[in-house]
Amino acid sequence: MKPKEIAPFQTLDPRHGLCPGCGSAIAMAHTLSIISRPLPSGRTRRVRAVVLPASCWSIGSGWNGESFLGVNLVNTPFIASSAVGEGISLMSKRQGRDEEDITMVWAGDGSSFDIGLGLLSGAASRNADILYVINDNQSYGNTGAQESGATPEGARTVTSPLGKSIPQKDIMGIMLAHSIPYYATAILSVPTLTDFYSKAQVAADMKGFRVLHLLSVCPPGWKSPTDASVDLAELAFSTRVFPLIEIAGDAVRLTKPKHEKPVEEYLKPQGRFAQLLASEERLAAFKATVEKRWRALCALEKSAEEHT
Amino acid sequence: MxxxxxxxxxxxxxxxxxxxxxxxxxxxxxxxxxxxxxxxxxxxxxxxxxxxxxxxxxxxxxxxxxxxxxxxxxxxxxxxxxxxxxxxxxxxxxxxxxxxxxxxxxxxxxxxxxxxxxxxxxxxxxxxxxxxxxxxxxxxxxxxxxxxxxxxxxxxxxxxxxxxxxxxxxxxxxxxxxxxxxxxxxxxxxxxxxxLPPRTPNKNFVLPDRSDPHVMNLQCPCDAKEHTKRKKALVDSLRRAETIIPAIAADWHRIFGASNYGNGFARVSGPNNADVAVITMGSIVGTVEEAFANEPVRVIGLRFFRPFPMRELKALVSGASKVLVIDRSILPDGMGALSHELRLREKEFPQDVYSFVGGFGGQDLSETVFRSALEFVRTHALSENERSQTFWLGEQ
Structure with missing residues (x-):
């Protein structure tokens, strides 16, 4: 990508209330910029609204009715964003503007994996016409990084001080079980930039229920240096801890790192993994989980290739 | 369409x-x-x-x-x-x-x-x-x-x-x-x-028109002054509802050539100088009317519970010295919701308020039940204690 293609428009007002090094803030700026520019089909769509359930964005996206994101925002309770987004998109359809309008829901992992999972399932099964972004920082970030369904097994949080003792929920499996038209994981980092841009563009260009599952580095929750966020995001990709996959209908594409790196490189800068790193047994279990998931995704990709 | x-x-x-x-x-x-x-x-x-x-x-x-x-x-x-x-x-x-x-x-x-x-x-x-x-x-x-x-x-x-x-x-x-x-x-x-013409939304509460360059952040946090303003506006909005209900009723009657809804707030029957007024809500209003068809009793079936039509209700019961309230709800303070509303406003409702509750879980409220309640109201003077108490209707 050329630099001029990646520079985000000035969509994020500097008064936004998110933390230094916040992965969600930078991903929001890029995503809004990407989806408001001409899309692969050649058309340009407009964001009708971004729906925000309870999250860091509830307090960081504006004040007294002013939007710091340059687009209309609709704040909702924690549980409600998917169906609220669906309601907005139904009115676009009713008004004959659904080719032009994009309704985007930007929901955290707590909202998506846990409290809002029921309503998310409903909206997904109805193939609601929304771009649903799972902004996954693997904890309840806004309340101070408590354990969520997305927290990796072994990671320490304030409500799992000994490290999470149960497996991370497989949100990809859950979403794919709904036969949605598009699900992709994405990471905003230097080697994954093209991948990120392409996925956001494709998702924005489509209709129906599209999930963009973003890994968002959260320095306060992950106990990582604020200036290490982009590097950590890259390491999540190159260590295959957060695999990059795109599933559009029957097509499956796994984005493989050119140079794989040891899992420890991703874990070491993060305080939340300190106990895990101190235990050979737990580290081995964590690595085994990474390997198992990677093999399963490779098999999924291979099986999809064989069937097409 | x-x-x-x-x-x-x-x-x-x-x-x-x-x-x-x-x-x-x-x-x-x-x-x-x-x-x-x-x-x-x-x-x-x-x-x-x-x-x-x-x-x-x-x-x-x-x-x-x-x-x-x-x-x-x-x-x-x-x-x-x-x-x-x-x-x-x-x-x-x-x-x-x-x-x-x-x-x-x-x-x-x-x-x-x-x-x-x-x-x-x-x-x-x-x-x-x-x-x-x-x-x-x-x-x-x-x-x-x-x-x-x-x-x-x-x-x-x-x-x-x-x-x-x-x-x-x-x-x-x-x-x-x-x-x-x-x-x-x-x-x-x-x-x-x-x-009922198509909706013309209040622009403060909905997404702007697509042609409107103004961008909104609906329901985001605000300062305490603005937040307080929003709370106060809720009170005003319900008050506004109370003031326009008669106009809605009048419009309905004008368009449909009927006059069955009065000023909208309540379904009213019986003489306005009756000594006993009955207040209730829902499908039992008709049963109560039947039960007291031959009695000098004013029957008020409240159509609007919110906004609570205090002024209207006060006028409707002003001729009565006893008010028989029949609730099919029960509150933690031991009375039904309608009785609670009346007893909150002793100045407007200085009458003896007889609070009755019943009809829970499908209990049949027959004309006989209502007639015995009326008989009780007519023959029984409320003691000081009973002014805050509730009588349970029918068999228990």
Whole structure:
């Protein structure tokens, strides 16, 4: 990508209330910029609204009715964003503007994996016409990084001080079980930039229920240096801890790192993994989980290739 | 579009009447989720939409929470939304229903009254809707099937008034109205359009027009001054609702050539100088009227519980020295919701207020039960203690 293609428009007002090094803030700026520019089909769509359930964005996206994101925002309770987004998109359809309008829901992992999972399932099964972004920082970030369904097994949080003792929920499996038209994981980092841009563009260009599952580095929750966020995001990709996959209908594409790196490189800068790193047994279990998931995704990709 | 439904005299159940009310309101989206005894409203909207008899977008939702969330989205985008539920379903909506009231979204919910558990009961009382008496949400109680149809239309008219802009609840008793067929006149769509024009949303509470360069951040945090202003505005919006209900009634009577709803607040019968006035709500209003048909008793069936029509009610009972209140709800302080409202306002209601409750979980409230209550009121002077107490109706 050329630099001029990646520079985000000035969509994020500097008064936004998110933390230094916040992965969600930078991903929001890029995503809004990407989806408001001409899309692969050649058309340009407009964001009708971004729906925000309870999250860091509830307090960081504006004040007294002013939007710091340059687009209309609709704040909702924690549980409600998917169906609220669906309601907005139904009115676009009713008004004959659904080719032009994009309704985007930007929901955290707590909202998506846990409290809002029921309503998310409903909206997904109805193939609601929304771009649903799972902004996954693997904890309840806004309340101070408590354990969520997305927290990796072994990671320490304030409500799992000994490290999470149960497996991370497989949100990809859950979403794919709904036969949605598009699900992709994405990471905003230097080697994954093209991948990120392409996925956001494709998702924005489509209709129906599209999930963009973003890994968002959260320095306060992950106990990582604020200036290490982009590097950590890259390491999540190159260590295959957060695999990059795109599933559009029957097509499956796994984005493989050119140079794989040891899992420890991703874990070491993060305080939340300190106990895990101190235990050979737990580290081995964590690595085994990474390997198992990677093999399963490779098999999924291979099986999809064989069937097409 | 004009709904393809019958017009004129018909025999309908309350649930069908509610479905026709939604059809005539030409709503944009209806979210359905089944719960006894409201299910048939949902089924009939689904049938009408699937046949193309109405242009409404129908969606099967995955819970009442999803249904109210969908409504928040539709209404925020300027659309007209409706749903039907009962009891546990309404209770499940609580968080989002409160959000919808404070976000000032004028959606309409038909609530078919059913006792709120535990224990399980599918039978009617008013403990479900009256759980929400502390919300800024107009609540209408129907006493017959015609009212069910008409009040759905009134509800949108009231809810969508730009200064009211609040969700509105239309309640009618499970089975006694939802499944009972009565003679009804289905209004003509052309007349309904005169009464209920398309929604013109209050621009403060909805997404801006696409051509509007102004960008909004709806329901984001604000400073305490603004927050306080929003709270105060809720009070004003319910007050506004109270002031426009007579105008809505007058408009209805003008368009439909009837005068059956008086000034809208209540269904009233009996002499205005009667010594005893009875106040109640819902399907038992008709039974009470029958029971006291030959008695000098004023019977007031309250149609609007919220906004509570204090001034109107005060005038209606001003000639009486005793007020017999029949509630089908019970509050933690041991009285029913209507009695509570009256006893809160001793200055306006200086009469002896006899508080009766009953009809829970389908308990039959017959004319005999009401006659013995009246006999008690006539022959029994309230002791000081009994002024804050409640009498339980019928056999227990």
């Amino acid at each position: 004009k709904p393809a439904i019958p017009t004129g005299p018909a025999v309908l159940t309350g649930n069908t009447a509610a479905a026709y009310g939604f059809a005539l309101a030409d709503i944009d989206v209806f979210g359905g989720y089944p719960i006894t005894p409201s299910t048939e409203v949902t089924e009939q909207i689904a049938a009408l939409a699937s046949r193309g008899s109405i242009s409404t977008i129908y969606r099967n939702t995955d819970s009442e929470l999803a249904s109210i969330a969908l409504g928040i989205g539709v209404s925020t985008a300027g659309g007209r939304y409706g749903t039907a539920t009962s009891s546990q379903g309404l209770a499940l909506m609580c968080e989002l229903l409160h959000w919808a009231t404070t976000a000032r979204l004028p959606l309409v919910i038909a609530n078919v009254n059913r006792s709120l558990g535990a224990p399980w009961s599918i039978h009617p009382d008013q403990t479900d809707s009256l759980l929400f008496r502390d919300m800024f949400m107009p609540q209408i109680y129907c006493s017959n099937v015609q009212e069910v149809l008409d009040m759905i239309l009134w509800a949108y008219r009231l809810a969508e008034d730009e200064e009211v802009s609040l969700p509105t609840l239309v309640s009618f008793d499970g089975f006694l109205l939802s499944h009972t067929a009565e003679n009804v006149v289905i209004p003509a769509f052309e007349d309904v359009q005169k009464f």
